Amino acid sequence: MLTLAVDTATDVCSVALAREGRLLAELTARIPHAHSERLIPLIDNLFRETGLAPADLELLAVTRGPGSFTGLRIGMATVKGLGLALGIEAVGVSTLQVLAHSFGGEALVCPVLNARRDQVYTGLFRCGGSLPEVLWAERAAAVEDLLAVLEQYSGPVWLCGDGTGLVLARAAETRAQLRQAPLHLLGGRAAALADLARRLPSVPVDQLTPIYLRESQAEIQLRRREAGGHES
Amino acid sequence: MANILAIETSCDETAVAIVARGREILSNQVASQIETHARFGGVVPEIASRQHLLALNPLIRTALAEAGLDWDGIDAVAVTQGPGLVGALLIGVSAAKAIAWALGKPVLAVNHMAGHIYANMLAGPVRFPLVCLVVSGGHTELIYMERDLDFRLLGQTRDDAAGEAFDKVARILDLGYPGGPAVDRLARQGSDVLDFPRALLEEGSLDFSFSGLKTAVLNYCHNVRQRGQEVNKADVAASFQAAVVDVLVQKTAQAVRQLRPATLLAAGGVAANSRLRAALAELARQENVALGIPPPELCTDNAAMIAAAAWPLFASNRHSPLSFTAVPDLDLAAVVENC
Ligand SMILES: [Zn+2]
Numbered sequence: 033m034l035t036l037a038v039d040t041a042t043d044v045c046s047v048a049l050a051r052e053g054r055l056l057a058e059l060t061a062r063i064p065h066a067h068s069e070r071l072i073p074l075i076d077n078l079f080r081e082t083g084l085a086p087a088d089l090e091l092l093a094v095t096r097g098p099g100s101f102t103g104l105r106i107g108m109a110t111v112k113g114l115g116l117a118l119g120i121e122a123v124g125v126s127t128l129q130v131l132a133h134s135f136g137g138e139a140l141v142c143p144v145l146n147a148r149r150d151q152v153y154t155g156l157f158r159c160g161g162s163l164p165e166v167l168w169a170e171r172a173a174a175v176e177d178l179l180a181v182l183e184q185y186s187g188p189v190w191l192c193g194d195g196t197g198l199v200l201a202r203a204a205e206t207r208a209q210l211r212q213a214p215l216h217l218l219g220g221r222a223a224a225l226a227d228l229a230r231r232l233p234s235v236p237v238d239q240l241t242p243i244y245l246r247e248s249q250a251e252i253q254l255r256r257r258e259a260g261g262h263e264s
Numbered sequence: 265m266a267n268i269l270a271i272e273t274s275c276d277e278t279a280v281a282i283v284a285r286g287r288e289i290l291s292n293q294v295a296s297q298i299e300t301h302a303r304f305g306g307v308v309p310e311i312a313s314r315q316h317l318l319a320l321n322p323l324i325r326t327a328l329a330e331a332g333l334d335w336d337g338i339d340a341v342a343v344t345q346g347p348g349l350v351g352a353l354l355i356g357v358s359a360a361k362a363i364a365w366a367l368g369k370p371v372l373a374v375n376h377m378a379g380h381i382y383a384n385m386l387a388g389p390v391r392f393p394l395v396c397l398v399v400s401g402g403h404t405e406l407i408y409m410e411r412d413l414d415f416r417l418l419g420q421t422r423d424d425a426a427g428e429a430f431d432k433v434a435r436i437l438d439l440g441y442p443g444g445p446a447v448d449r450l451a452r453q454g455s456d457v458l459d460f461p462r463a464l465l466e467e468g469s470l471d472f473s474f475s476g477l478k479t480a481v482l483n484y485c486h487n488v489r490q491r492g493q494e495v496n497k498a499d500v501a502a503s504f505q506a507a508v509v510d511v512l513v514q515k516t517a518q519a520v521r522q523l524r525p526a527t528l529l530a531a532g533g534v535a536a537n538s539r540l541r542a543a544l545a546e547l548a549r550q551e552n553v554a555l556g557i558p559p560p561e562l563c564t565d566n567a568a569m570i571a572a573a574a575w576p577l578f579a580s581n582r583h584s585p586l587s588f589t590a591v592p593d594l595d596l597a598a599v600v601e602n603c
Contacts, residue, residue: 068354068589072361076586086366101310102351105317109355112321113362117335238321248310254303 034084035091036075036114037226040067040107041099041127042145042194047071048222049078053230056082058223067106075110089118093229095220096124097243098145098153098170104242115237122237123229127220131193132157132164134224135217140167140185144195147172152195153245154178156185163231172245175202182208192218268578269327269338269363270571271320273356274348274376275401276300276307278319281567282331282338286575287386290331292568295319302441306431313351320359335367340583342574345373346594347402353590361586370583372574376565377403377596378413380531382573383558383566390556391526397516397544400532401427401444404472404512406519407596412576415596418519419470426508427534429474433481433504437497447501448537454498456506458484463511470515477507505539513543520551527554536560 037048045067048058057078061070079085094111097104108124115122131143138160145153155170168181175198182189183206191199192213203210212218247255267290272279276297282290297315301307328334343360346353357373364371381396395418398405404421424432427444434443439450460480463473481504488495520528528548534540535557548555562569577583 068358069587071358072365072586076365086368101313102354105313105351106354106358109317109320109358110362112317113359114366116321116324116359117363117366238325241318242314244314248308248314250304250308250311 033090034088035093035226035229036078036089037093037222037229038071038075038107038111039095039127039130039220039222039225040071040103041095041097042103042219044219045070045074046220046222047074047078048226049082049084050223050226053227055223055226058221060219060221062219067103071106071110086118089114090120091229091234092120092122092237093225094122094124094240095127095130095225096240097127098147098172098245099127101244108240108242112237112240121234122240123232123234124240125225125228125232126170126243128153128155128170128193129157129164129228130220130225132159133228134221135159135190135192135213140187140189142178142182142189142191143193144178144191144199145193146195146198147246150174152178152198154195156181156189163228170245175199179203179206179208182206182210194218266339266578267331267333267337268340268342268372268571268574269324270342270374270567270574271324271356271360272344272376272379272565272567272570273316273320273352274344274346275352275565276312277565278316278323279565279567280320280323280327281571282327282333283386283568283571283575286572286579289386289568290333291327292566293323293327293330294566295323298442305441307349309349309351312349313355316352316355320355338367338369340364340370340372340574340578341367342372342374342570344376344379344570345588346376346591348376348590348592350590350592353592357588357590365586370578371586372577373584373588374570374573374577375594375596376570377405378415378573379569381407381529383531383562383569384529384556385572385575386562386568387556387558390529391554393523393525394527394529395516395519395523395525396529396531397512397535398531399426399512399534399540401425401431403532404474406470406515408519408523408525417596419472419515421472421474423473423475424478426472426474426512427532429478429508430534432478433501436482436485437495437500444533444537447505448539450498451502451505451539454496454500454502456503457499458503460503460507462507464514470519472511472515474508474511477504505537509537509540509543512540513547516544517547517551520547520553525553527556530557531563533564536563
């Protein structure tokens with residue numbers, strides 16, 4: 033199955049072409065706020081380099097969140113458009129699973145993305161099998177709550193993702209054995225996404241929905257207003 | 265046949281159209297989010313973006329089915345590049361680029377305001393030179409065009425857009441969101457008796473100002489309520505609408521007399537207003553100039569107008585590069601440059 037994998041959920045814009053577990057080409061750009069400009073040109077490059085055509089594609093894969101709301105939607109709108117035009121299905125994969133799988137190896141991996149407002153999007157995975165095993169389900173959490181969970185595990189926990197620095201800055205007192213992933217593994221890679229997509233079910237592209245893990249600010253405020261019963 | 269598939273996601277309507285040769289509408293689909301945003305009293309950008317992403321693919325499938333076409337029948341993909349909400353625009357831009365790339369067809373980046381003007385071309389050929397009054401929630405402009413895609417700004421609002429003033433007055437009168445149609449409807453039951461101010465600015469200027477009018481309405485309602493009296497909402501709506509329309513038509517008349525165009529056009533959501541349509545018809549008759557106003561459903565945001573504005577780009581091979589992106593404050597003059 034010729035698979036195109038697209039990840040634009042964080043600062044990293046990564047695309048890969050893979051077939052039956054073989055990586056044909058991968059391009060990763062870490063240029064913040066330029067996903068919309070770069071994404072299709074990067075994809076176009078993959079096909080030029082490999083001599084393949086869009087019509088050869090059989091499957092799409094995309095990170096479905098969490099991550100930057102805008103970044104996620106650029107990737108997802110692109111994959112929905114590709115699937116619609118080519119008549120093929122797509123696999124949506126958690127951004128955190130892709131980060132964990134990018135890290136690989138036999139390890140406890142805790143991907144963290146900066147969710148702002150003093151929170152991180154995070155989860156805990158045991159890597160080493162064909163899919164990362166979920167130990168603590170993904171959520172938006174306060175750094176303190178995450179550290180309390182990580183303290184329950186003996187042995188090192190590897191942190192990756194753009195929230196790594198945020199967690200380490202608060203971890204002076206913790207009993208958890210935290211390790212920072214090497215620089216090249218801090219961001220997700222589309223090759224890891226393509227690899228996960230082989231093992232997960234695909235859906236018609238119209239059914240792809242982002243996992244935001246958080247309501248929009250307006251919804252939160254509206255709910256508070258309605259609960260409080262007073263008009264602002 | 266030269267069929268253009270057009271996508272419009274600049275604000276709170278997800279819209280898709282297929283138009284042949286910039287003129288013949290094969291399908292024109294609009295999925296409104298008005299009900300979703302009404303809970304919030306206005307458009308919430310993040311929620312608009314979430315909705316566009318979910319609504320777009322099914323809408324494109326419906327448009328293709330209604331037009332009786334498969335992808336072989338589509339020759340280019342057009343999309344609104346701006347102006348608009350950046351997150352919302354990015355959904356349409358990402359989808360359009362992906363579809364065009366996958367099909368190996370050109371993609372055409374279109375200015376939303378050019379789209380509003382070109383909605384007039386869907387009704388039939390329009391003779392240049394022309395003057396167009398563009399009035400919407402974000403814009404109040406007089407534009408002069410000597411030829412296709414050549415936009416010269418004659419005047420614009422210095423504060424609120426006309427549509428914005430309608431929305432604000434609707435809020436003062438508790439008419440809900442969106443305000444324009446509500447004010448228009450209520451105004452029919454009232455009369456212009458309150459003599460609100462008409463800001464005509466300095467001699468010869470083709471600019472507009474509506475913030476003083478909005479303040480006058482606010483103060484009037486406040487004073488009446490302070491006296492413990494009931495505001496006659498229908499009269500306020502009628503008087504406010506009469507003041508807006510007076511200013512719009514006087515400035516338009518001034519532009520027509522100065523430039524003597526072959527055609528006078530109106531465009532944008534406020535061009536659906538019944539009193540404005542009647543007043544412009546009267547002006548065109550007096551000045552002996554051809555008049556074009558799109559039918560109300562083509563005045564509000566839609567994608568057929570984007571296909572119409574994309575047509576001269578397509579016909580002259582001015583395709584956009586795959587690296588183009590959404591520009592929330594895109595200038596009308598940039599239409600020519602971004603190709
Ligand atoms: Zn508009």
